[in-house]
Every structure is written in C-alpha cells, then in structure tokens.
Amino acid sequence: MDGNIEGIDSPNSIDYMIYANGDIVVSNSFTPSNSSSVGEIARIGMKMVVPKGYENLVYYGRGPQENYIDRKTGAKLGIYKDTVTNAFSSKYTRPQENGNKTDVRWTALTNGENGKGIMVVAADKMETSALHYRAEDINNVWKSFGHPFQVPTIEDTVLTVDYAQRGLGNASCGPGPLG
Template sequence: FLIIEGEGFTYKLDSLSGLFTSLKVHDRELLDRPIDFNLWRAPTDNDVPGVDLWKLERLDHTGTRAYEVTWKTAKPADAAAGREADGSEAPEAVEISIRQSVASMSNQPVLRMNNKVTVFADGRILLDVQADKDPEYADLPRIGLRLFLSGSMKKIRYFGMGPMETYIDKHHAGHHGIFKGTAASMQEDYIRPQESGSHYDCDFVTVKGKGLCLTAASADTDPDSTFSFNASVYTQEELEEKRHNYELEPCGSTVLCIDHRMAGIGSHSCGPELLPKYRVSADTFRFSFMLKPEEI
C-alpha cells in the first residue's frame, strides 16, 4: 500500500490495483469499498438485443490490475493548483504514475492505461486517465469510475442536465441548472430494474451527509468538457439481477458512478440500433477528474 498523509487527511492506494482503498478526512472514512474503473451498466430494455455480446466479452466482470506504481513529490503543474489564495507558491504535491489494465479473468485486457494521480496538499485528488481500448472489443456501455461512499452520505447536489434522468440522446426535456436530491430519489422506479437516473453534461456533483462530503468535477483542459453521473442506493449488479422493482434491496452504501462517457439509451428493443454518435466506441480515451473529500 501507498499511504498519503496531509493536514487532516489520510489516503491509501493499493499498489496491486493502483486504486484508492481508503479516503479518510480527520479519521473519518468516506469509502465503503475501493474506487474502481467501471465499464458496465445494468442492461436497459433497449440494451437487451446487444447484451449477449457484452456478456460474451465479460464486461460485467472486469477488474483492475497495476503493473507498475511509482511516485514522487513535485510542484503542482497547473497554475490554479500551484498557488495559494495569497499568490504564494503552494506546497508540494504527490504525483503517482500507474500502469494499469482493466480486464476480466482469462480475457485480454479491455483497457490498457497509463494514468497519473496527483494528491495536492489540501487533499484534492486529480486523476488523469490515458486509456487505450483493445479494438477487438465491442462498444462499451460506459467508461468511468464507481465509488461506494458511506451510506450516511445521502444528499446530492449537482450542476448539469436535470431534474429528471438525462442521457446523451435523451435530454431535451431537461435543462441546465443546479439540482438537489438524495441517492434514493434519483433512482427511476422502472418496473423492471435497469440502468437509470444518470445526469448528462455535468460540471460537478457533491455528495454529503453526517459531516462528510465528496465533490467530483471534470478537470479536463477543455473548458467545455463535462461528465455524466448517477447516484443510487442499489448496485448495478442488484439492478441487473432482480426482475421486479419491489425485489430490490439497498446495498447500504451510496453508489456514485462518474462517467467520462455513458452510452445513449436508443430504441433498439423495437427499433434500430443505437446511432454511432451515441455509442462509447472510441479506441482511445483521455479524461481527468478532480475529487475533493472533506469534512464539513
């Protein structure tokens, strides 16, 4: 394990996976499980015609492995992070370089990645992802991160498309704004459980409760770069397994998915396949997220 400590925070990163297993602020844990990369979603009705290929490729059973983890202290590279409010130079940050892959057992990696994690002196975490997808794999359901946050962190606040669920091909009924809710209220109550409750074109999302808070934001250099997210009391595995909404059982955590790309919904259950422009079909992905754990 690599342990990064600063004023009021202690983070732990597993050198075997290259993933954070613990985020503590003032000795209070935000994570119920390690953060991981996420390529899967509970199939929607419109996903069903193509889900057999996703299953054949075992996109629902991937894990992350680290081949090399190195670290150094350095001055923050970006001007905003590198200066204090009074204009003085900021303290050194910890830069962690990680060579990783995302794969299922006995299959070739779906993603090969060269990522960089920067932990700043104020506790912010910058994740820069450079991922190359094996072109033999089909389009992905999504690509992003999944966090199991403390179940006490129930309150959600975000700036993006809302207030209802919105996707890249399903957002014209929504509008941009700051919206609030809870992890339980953001889950759409479909009779057959499935992927739902995502919010498209977001700048930030904050999850908080019982004095703990996590803010996630896009940190791409492109000022127009945004992300999608959903928050739920159910895991995607639970949503996929149960056939009726009344059978669902909360997992005890607040499940936060932050997506660089989320596939559209489409109409393939009774119509054509999802249009190419709404698919997660690139062979190269470059994106950055900023995470800020804190006690409030």
C-alpha cells in the same frame, strides 16, 4: 497506476495527484488494443462506493430527471438538489440502468450533519449517478424478470463518474443507441 482491463487485454492508466489542500486530481486513460475484442463499450468511467450517511446530492448539470446522451433535450442545465434515495426510478417494469445525469460540471454528496462530503469537478463535462444500488444487483434482478422493488438496497452510495455512457436507444422497435 498502469494495468490491463481484464477480459479485453487493453491498457488502462490512472494517475492520482493529491494536493495539500485536500484536492485530488484523477486522470484516467484507456486505449483499446483490439476493437474486435472490446466490442461495444457501455461506459467509460469510474465507480466508487461512498460510506452510508452521504445522502444529500447537489449537482450542476442536466436535470432534474434522469437523462442520457440520446435523451437529454428535455432536461435543462441548472443546479439541482435531491437525495440519493430519490435518484433510483421504479417507474420501469423491469429494473435497469437509471439515475444518470449528463453534461455535469460538478456533483457533490454530503452528509446531513455538518455538510461534509465529496465533490467531483469535471475538466469539461461528465456523466454521473448516485444510487443505493449496485449495477450487478440491478442486472441480476433484470435477468430473472424481476421488478424494481426486488433490487436489494444498500446503505452505502454507489457514485459513478463517467466520461461518457452509451445512450439508451429504442432497439425494441427502432434504432440502437446514440453515443
């Protein structure tokens, strides 16, 4: 599939190779056509909605806590198991991006009944998150000075698979984000 990314008129190409064994290999390429129209890129990747019931999360990457490109040193590389419900952190005063994992080699979401689900494997490394929240809902509550408990929960899981996500930084009293 070839097209342009809305708002910045930059070409994007996504190729899907579907194999008889059920594997699907996805290649995604993006070329900014004009860096001034693109601005700062928060993340490069894809988002999918996985139907309710796929609550079990297992991944090989940095963890067990959330981590970002500029805040990952304390997160050790390993295989971690959790649930999607536990992935959203309410420790912040205001709701914001959270739940990210870096240096992920693979991640899997499965149901509790028979272990069936989806597994995403990176060619090298990726960043992922799996939440019962939509980014736009988190941002809308943040804009209204709301609190994490006010973000509406959804039954489905929003799975992000990113090549990279911009770091968090410390712009309130210091430098901007890395990456």
